[in-house]
Amino acid sequence: MNYYSTNNNSPVVNFKDATINGQAPDKGLYFPEFIPALPEGLIENIEGLSNEEIAFRIIQPYVGNTIPEDVLKTIVTETVNFSIPLVPVTDSISSLELYHGPTLAFKDIGARFMSRCLSYFVRNENKKVTVLVATSGDTGGAVANGFYDVPNVDVIILYPSGKVSSVQEKQLTTLGKNIHALEINGTFDDCQQMVKNAFMDEELTGKIFLTSANSINVARWLPQQFYYFFAYKQWADKTDPPVISVPSGNFGNICAGILAQASGLPVKHFIAACNANDVVPRFLDTNQYQPKKAVATISNAMDVGEPSNFVRILKIFSENVADLKTKLSGWSVSDEQTKATIKLVFEEEGYLLDPHGAVGYFALNEYLRDHPEEKGLVIETAHPVKFYDVVEPVIGTKVVIPAVVEEQLKLEKKSVWMENDYESLKGYLLKK
Numbered sequence: 001m002n003y004y005s006t007n008n009n010s011p012v013v014n015f016k017d018a019t020i021n022g023q024a025p026d027k028g029l030y031f032p033e034f035i036p037a038l039p040e041g042l043i044e045n046i047e048g049l050s051n052e053e054i055a056f057r058i059i060q061p062y063v064g065n066t067i068p069e070d071v072l073k074t075i076v077t078e079t080v081n082f083s084i085p086l087v088p089v090t091d092s093i094s095s096l097e098l099y100h101g102p103t104l105a106f107k108d109i110g111a112r113f114m115s116r117c118l119s120y121f122v123r124n125e126n127k128k129v130t131v132l133v134a135t136s137g138d139t140g141g142a143v144a145n146g147f148y149d150v151p152n153v154d155v156i157i158l159y160p161s162g163k164v165s166s167v168q169e170k171q172l173t174t175l176g177k178n179i180h181a182l183e184i185n186g187t188f189d190d191c192q193q194m195v196k197n198a199f200m201d202e203e204l205t206g207k208i209f210l211t212s213a214n215s216i217n218v219a220r221w222l223p224q225q226f227y228y229f230f231a232y233k234q235w236a237d238k239t240d241p242p243v244i245s246v247p248s249g250n251f252g253n254i255c256a257g258i259l260a261q262a263s264g265l266p267v268k269h270f271i272a273a274c275n276a277n278d279v280v281p282r283f284l285d286t287n288q289y290q291p292k293k294a295v296a297t298i299s300n301a302m303d304v305g306e307p308s309n310f311v312r313i314l315k316i317f318s319e320n321v322a323d324l325k326t327k328l329s330g331w332s333v334s335d336e337q338t339k340a341t342i343k344l345v346f347e348e349e350g351y352l353l354d355p356h357g358a359v360g361y362f363a364l365n366e367y368l369r370d371h372p373e374e375k376g377l378v379i380e381t382a383h384p385v386k387f388y389d390v391v392e393p394v395i396g397t398k399v400v401i402p403a404v405v406e407e408q409l410k411l412e413k414k415s416v417w418m419e420n421d422y423e424s425l426k427g428y429l430l431k432k
């Protein structure tokens with residue numbers, strides 16, 4: 001499989017180079033030259049296949065010969081080695097819990113897969129690769145955990161001081177070894193700008209081998225297809241596939257689901273569930289695509305004003321917007337609606353959603369009201385404990401903290417304090 005740039009102005013590359021480059025040189029996103037059809041019998045026999053087997057068969061055509069079969073099998077086995085249950089909440093709504101991985105959010109899947117691929121690709125390099133990433137919260141923990149103790153890879157995470165939750169901060173500052181956290185006296189946008197400056201600094205990139213681990217990397221995006229298949233495997237009525245609601249920010253997750261559908265996974269309809277950052281729902285209503293500055297909400301991992309991956313969704317539909325609208329609906333959900341949903345579902349169904357999952361649940365419930373004969377599932381992207389500061393006041397009780405988090409909260413934070421100043425970052429990177 002080769003990948004071209006969505007800006008059409010860069011050389012075509014294989015999976016290895018797409019992973020190492022992250023973004024194409026013309027600043028476009030890499031996109032597969034074609035969408036492979038599913039292996040024969042995969043859907044018909046899905047209940048008899050293990051998650052490892054499904055994941056391997058899905059990803060193999062995208063990886064091609066850049067990773068040998070036995071290595072790729074090990075990589076997918078390590079990627080999906082935690083449970084991903086589909087839990088019924090009401091008669092018509094189930095929740096696909098993607099938060100049983102090490103950092104309690106769905107980003108574990110993409111980060112684990114990408115880190116292992118990158119580690120394989122650089123195994124014979126005599127210099128280290130430095131992964132540089134800015135985080136507003138969940139990405140940092142997932143990337144830190146995914147790359148922890150991976151040979152030949154150093155990870156530098158920039159995070160905004162005082163603007164991530166305490167669980168999130170501990171997840172990215174307590175590992176040590178090859179994981180380094182820089183606590184920036186600034187906002188997420190400042191962190192992102194410092195990272196961008198580093199990638200554009202030729203003096204720096206001439207001296208150290210820098211790469212990124214953000215969500216536009218194909219090795220983070222493509223494995224997110226896996227759990228849409230795991231959901232279908234657990235879906236009771238195979239003759240009547242689910243409506244799937246995806247809490248969306250940068251649109252990588254839902255784009256992977258739509259890709260899975262395009263390759264043959266039965267899905268009735270997709271819902272892009274957004275918070276107040278509603279660029280895509282607006283586009284679906286008005287045909288006007290108008291990126292805006294992100295506004296802060298209680299589902300903060302979705303506070304994205306210009307979703308990078310939407311261009312990939314358009315590619316899947318060959319830019320045919322009319323066709324896209326038959327498969328995708330959009331919803332914008334307010335913080336008040338999100339909180340009311342957390343409270344209602346907790347009190348009436350005994351099920352606790354996190355703020356992101358609650359956005360998805362609200363949108364799905366609205367959709368099913370207009371389509372009462374259908375059933376659906378919401379992608380629950382994070383464990384409610386990650387957002388206990390939001391959730392606890394809403395439900396009026398404490399959230400049970402899982403043992404692994406309890407242990408993590410006891411560990412000592414190790415970070416390097418840094419002003420919002422690119423020269424400080426450059427000096428730090430050159431000294432390492």
Ligand SMILES: *Cc1c(COP(=O)(O)O)cnc(C)c1O
Nearest residue numbers: 138249250251252253301381382
């Ligand atoms: C990152 C994230 C999202 C948004 O996913 P995208 O792929 O950026 O659309 C939703 N929920 C949680 C908990 C996240 O961490």
